[in-house]
Amino acid sequence: MNPQVAANPPVATPFFFYGLAAIMIIGGILVITRKNAVHSAMALITTLLAQAGLYLMLYAPFVAGVQIILYAGGIMVLFLFVIMLISIERTLKERQFNKQWLIGIVAAGALGGLFIAVYTTTSKGGILFPPVGRVSYVEAQNTQGVASLLFDLHTGTYMFAFEIASLLLLVAIIGAVVMAKKRI
């Protein structure tokens, strides 16, 4: 296939950005406020899918695909599965927030203040956050680019890390089985 050069810029970027961002924020708020864990999970799935859209806007289609297939299709199914296994009506009637919720929100607010402080002070100089510039970008080769960073013989910077990640997954599998299984 001919490498396709993205000559035409993405259209209506602000429209999509704000739309998807709104979906994500609303989804996030729903995740942390819903009583029913299944509703939370559905909100989280919406958030994740919207984020996949943002990845596409950032010219990261491969990450977007991984996001859909792993996060929305894999991890969230796992979550739903567990929620259904342990769904007890009792939890719906109980207190949803813990005793230190006020402290938690204050702490989070402080963290938010820190974010605001950092972003406002550093963006004044305009060093760190210029507009996302347009790059002459070989669109069709995003996947190949990611792959070459991961496991190309010459450019594979993250080859070792990638292999270690597989070890991590193996450990996670064993751990999950040991934890969840009643009798091994």
Added chain:
Amino acid sequence: MTDPNTLSPLDLDTPDKTFLDSNELVINMGPQHPATHGVLRVILRLDGEKVLGLECVIGYLHRGVEKIAENRTYTMFNPYVDRMDYVAAVSNGLGYCEAVEKLLSVEAPPRAQYIRVILTELNRIASHQLWLGTHALDIGAITPLFYTFRDREEILKIFEKYCGARLTTHAFRIGGLQYEAYDGFEKDVKAFCDFVKPKIDEYEELLTTNRIWLERTKGVGVISGKDCIALGVTGPVLRASGVKWDIRKALPYANYKNFDFEIPTGENGDTYDRYIVRMIEMRQSLRIIEQAVAGIPEGPIMAKVPKVMKPPVGEIYHSIEAPKGELGYFIVSDGSTQPYRIRVRPPSFVNLQALDIMCRGQLVADVIAVIGTLDIVLGEVDR
């Protein structure tokens, strides 16, 4: 947790724990369920998908057949027996007629006996075909059902031509037959034998070597011959467990001793063996039919039976090999025209008692396979 292999009475209270925790779940299957072959209700206690035990709740189809008998004359009761195992009505009639004949000390003439054997064996094939179709349907193979029903239709046509009824035939009378075989009866039966042989191969082609069928039936619902005898299980279920017991050979009735046939037995007592046993039985039935058709003697079809039947005081137990197992009639006569008591030993009812022992430790899907392989008819279980 109790040992799943011991037959302790089930404690079927609602489990107080949620189902992840103890993994125990009580599920009610039926009476309205596509795989319980009528109105059987099974209460399952599950550990995840594993069956810890089950209880059958029966009686949804109870019509009091045995009680009805006490208010009917011997002749009048004859049609009622057809309604018990309605897919093998002819066998029911044969058992009842022979029992009363024994009580009256009469014997049906040879021609009648030959025709009785032909019809009974045809009925056995029909019953097995229906069993095969529904059993395969339970396991998920939908096509054999249509094949078996297509071929069973031919048998029902012969019944219809013979006595006018297809299902509840009321074909036999005490002392012989009501109807002489119609013209071309022998030809029809012979044609049927030739017709159905390749069809049985066809069923086997679909199932016998099918990998999925093997996996679904081998080692499923195993019951040992000892357990079978202890529970009184008879018929193909008993034979599949390796016990060579067929009343046609062991206690010959009608004129089965005149015919040359074999009794198939299985080894493992699992669902697959029961399937194979029944398939061979169909072929053996064809063998019997062919011999019988070739040797129908001429002569009367009705023995001398008094118009008003008053059997002498006494009791009699007579059993025959129905398609599903030993079908026995215990009749107590007080010398009047009506039986004092009739007790039926229905094969389905007795075989159903093995369901629990066959299902313990199996999975839910196997329960359906096992119910299918027991070949129960609720009309007979509940009577």
Added chain:
Amino acid sequence: MHAMTEISTLHYLVLGAALFLLGVIGVLTRRNVVIVLMSIELILNAVNLNLVAFSRYWQSIHGPSALHGQVFAIFVITDAAAEAAVGLGILIAFFRNKETVNVDEVNLLKW
């Protein structure tokens, strides 16, 4: 396209920060362990968004093959999968023993 309405890296970072805060609030305030775990997923996703946004920024400086941020995002997703599996495994073990999914009732070191 107007420069004012153009979406800059900062926009993504602010969105990421907001999601991160939501996740932090969820972790700190909710009692239901499942929702706490989901809040952690929110936090990880906020980080991922930042990584991919920076990757885009990095590309505009170092050329199209500078995809390090995206690779990091993939590693984070891998981590998230491992975390979810182990976390939910612990949750099931916990639920089996304590009959609850409330995080403030996890107050024993052994049972």
Added chain:
Amino acid sequence: MHDLIQYIQSYLDPNVKTTPGGAGNIFWATVYVLLVFVGLSIAVIAMNWLERKILAHMQVRLGPMRVGPHGLLQPIADALKLLLKEDIIPEGADKVIFWVAPFIVVLAAFTVFVVVPFGPTHAITDMNIGILFMLGVSSLSVLGIVTAGWASNSHYPLIGALRSSAQMVSYEVAMGLAVVSAILMTSLNESSTGTLSMIGIVQAQKDQQVWFLFKFFPLGIIAFVIFAIAMVAETNRAPFDLPEAESELTAGFHTEYSGFRWSLFFLAEYSAMIAVSSIAVTLWLGGWMRPFPNLLGGPTWELAFSFIPGLTFLFLGAICFYNTARMPKHPLFRIQTIGLAGFGAVLALIGLVLFVPVVRDLVGDIFWFSAKVAGFMYLYIWYRGTFPRYRFDQLMKVGWKVLLPTGLALLILTAVVATVADPDLRRSLQEAVQRL
């Protein structure tokens, strides 16, 4: 919405003549989306009728015969019935989730068709991550199934949903391995870079002059078989239809659904079947390419093969006419007879139109693609008529203990063979060894 399509369009190259979607503007993209979805709906309706008829004939019965000639209007009657039925929401069900679940399933099943290449120029879009997108989005349907089962607030749907999610998740693994081994084969081009793009995969088969089914014999076939088994499990069809095992769980996850919402599940099931068949066709059966492009090459064969679409429709029309002649000659059947004749005439007309050179060239690809997919659809029906149903543990055993190890071994073998076969890869490997 328009913006979104245009955004998707930004993935297209307007400079290349063979741009999927026909043109780089919103209008054509919309037309293509509509065309694909209308075509898909028709395919689902036709599939409904065909399944009932073919299954019926396998089972020595006739199938629908009353509504329309040979039951041709039966799907429409069914659809009407389903739309008019009361939409029951059970007491105690989670209403919101219960409402949303069927839409998730349908959305997932339909969205994947965005990247399905019906021809080199007939696709809504060609994504760089095409196959990943297809697998990912089709895996979303499991969410809808799980939530549908859970929201029904009843034992049987819940068990059905848990079964189905476990089944789909585990067979996705084997499916993914088979797909990866096919993707590996795409990297054996001159440029030595593989591709995930659906069009790119077919193009690779064209460049390498072989369907991946026959590549590295028998590796390609094994991968295809793994995929073909996994895709049946993935779509919850017989013999893997445990989630809706009628004799055990009544109807599985959609037991409590009725009317319109149930029909959405039905629609999703069939379009998912078409979707996974499309993946199989794209990856192993050469996508839109006609059979034997090398063996029977040349302009004469080209011409001969280009007549096949028209001939097929003429043949179908001829069957209709034959059956018209066999209709009972009774006044009551007059309308049906005329209808069948009309249907035959329409088919024959389509066949004739397909002989026009312009049309012929335009739809040849689509025809071959659809024909291959139709073959898979027939297989689905055939399985359903032949096989008993697996038990759940056996299903898991097949997935994890048979397909997964085979898939892994296959992947490694394919990689080894590809390395040996590809000079570029071999060279770079030698360089690496020398560097060490």
